[in-house]
Amino acid sequence: MSRTRRLLRQTMTIARRDFVATVFTPIFLLFLFAPLIMVAFSTIGAMGAAQAADHGADHVRIVAIVPNAVAGAFVEADKRARIVFRRDEEPPALAILSPSGEPAAQARKTFESGDYDATAVLYGPLDRPTILYGPRGTRAADYLAVLASSALSAERLGGELPRVEATKVPFSRQRATLGGQNQTAFLAVFGVFFLTLFLAGQVVGTMAEERSNKVIEVLAAAVPLEAVFLGKLLGMFGVAVLFIGFWGTVLGQVTSVLPPAFSGMVGELSPAVGLPMFTLLFVTYFTMAYLLLGSVFLTIGAQASTMREIQMLSLPITIVQVGMFTLTLSGLSKPDSWLAVIAEVFPLSSPFAMAGMAAASDSLWPHAVALAWQALWVAIFVTMGARLFRRGVLQSGSVRPFWRRKGA
């Protein structure tokens, strides 16, 4: 068996053990369902808040104090204007009052009504109406002004505005919009950051188990430390993939739980390289980000001799990840700047930056170069981690690389 095949076999043996040891434990279920717990609490909170908001919204009104002669035109104008709003973005319901007494006093009195909560009240002639509005009522006031304009137009055109029968034809643009690309780039960077933030940090403590129960001696005697490090990294990556796969499937099936704004955002994704290629690159860059950050964290964590030291590492690890995210966003906001180039070239930020580039640029060759570059750095980090561990923990000198060994 060649050295490479044997190394691969040894790596997968370690990876399999770590994957099984992590997944087949009760704690893993807690880890797997942690988002559900978070979502459950968020949903309960959101439902309570929405219920309270809805309850309040039911009583909110915009009020027009207009003569009966134009009341119909006002109602008609409200019907026309309201259709352009989404249901949850509609202005408050319209209430029409007939003028009685001094209009300004009547309008002020309307705010004191016990039947509803007026947010804006219009009174006076339609070409020069006065609109009183309460806190957060400026948009409602604008809306009342638009209704007044429509009602006045209808009145001057003999009681009815001309009807326009528009033919709506859906159209898919061939080229992604610039706004959509920027939005997609941000989402790509944020997505890779979000996933690695939650998942890559787990790698830091994986060598602690072997150190505490002395298994490291058995492993070090049987397989190269490089295989141990890479195997552990892949094992934990398998756990991350299982986690993402599980929740990806759940979210894919239960799309109705997604807020409408999110659904709209997903619909507007328009990566420059096209959605299928973008999906592939996103998955690949997440993998590379996980392996790059994970290999660094594994290296650092392997040097820690106690759980206390490992716990102390969680803050610097988070800071590193946030730092890479910030660097990438800075580069993203100024494409072609030196900051963008640094983010694309620096190994730990490269996957983030390149995921963003996949959304903003349709060139594919930079991705081939970047993936090769990132894979090289994974190999470097794993090798460095193994050597540091061998020197620091096993108190050994470094093994000569195979190309510098004499033949047997």
Add this chain to the structure above:
Amino acid sequence: MDNQWAVSASGLAKRFGDRRVVDGVDIAVPTGAVYGVLGPNGAGKTTTLRMLLGIIEPDEGHRTLLGHAHPRDASDLVGYLPEERGLYPAMKARDAIIFMGALRGLDRATGRARAGELLDQAGLGHAADTKIRKLSKGMAQLVQLLGSVVHRPKLLVLDEPFSGLDPVNQERLEALILGERDRGATILFSTHVMAHAERLCDRLAIIAGGQRRFEGTVDEARGTLRSRVRYRPRDPERASPDLLPADAVREGEDWRFVLPDEGIEPVLGRLLAAGAGIMNLSIERPSLHEAFVRIVGEPVEEKAA
């Protein structure tokens, strides 16, 4: 590949900080032999074994393992029981053996089958599906030992294998070692318990202070000390000290002295001629324990700068 030696090393040296824990050790383990590395605590036995296996790299010297200049290249052919035993506590005994076999290239199906057989043979069949954390220390140690032989290695390296085992399990371990030897494996083990070495070893090396002090068979080791004579005269009045060797010491009615180079006959001739007679006479070969104590107790040979 040189089949004569399963393991060979020359001039192995290792320094931890300012301390030279192994200082130019030479070792050659014949293929098929049971070879012991003896030495007091802190002599450098474990470090030597770890260097031979490639777990750590020597600062100086060369070694070959099963003909490979780099021990890693032979790792699938080697079984190893480290001094500090270690298994995953949450693993079941059978899975631990399968995993250790898989590390050395044994496929899982074969590993599973052999693990069952080995556990049954070791009297641990009932514990096959028991997690390691629930086994006694001795049982866990046996499981680890079985894991180190499940892939039927050509070379089995055991570091202090008897420590922590009760006498019954020590006997089981001795039987297992001899069984592996009979299968054709070479056994290299370290110990500081002379009885095991005396019973098992074809050859041995004694290491002290990081240096090899002796290499040879058990008989040769014992031969480094001269036999001792215990003599009780029939007539103590006539057994004058002048008739006995100069180092003779009286212990009650007995005299004890080192067997002279010329043999016991001249001494006995003088005693018989003087009428001291012989009530009791025994010539005792020194034990390995005595040889070990003497070899280890010798001052360290100064190396030329």
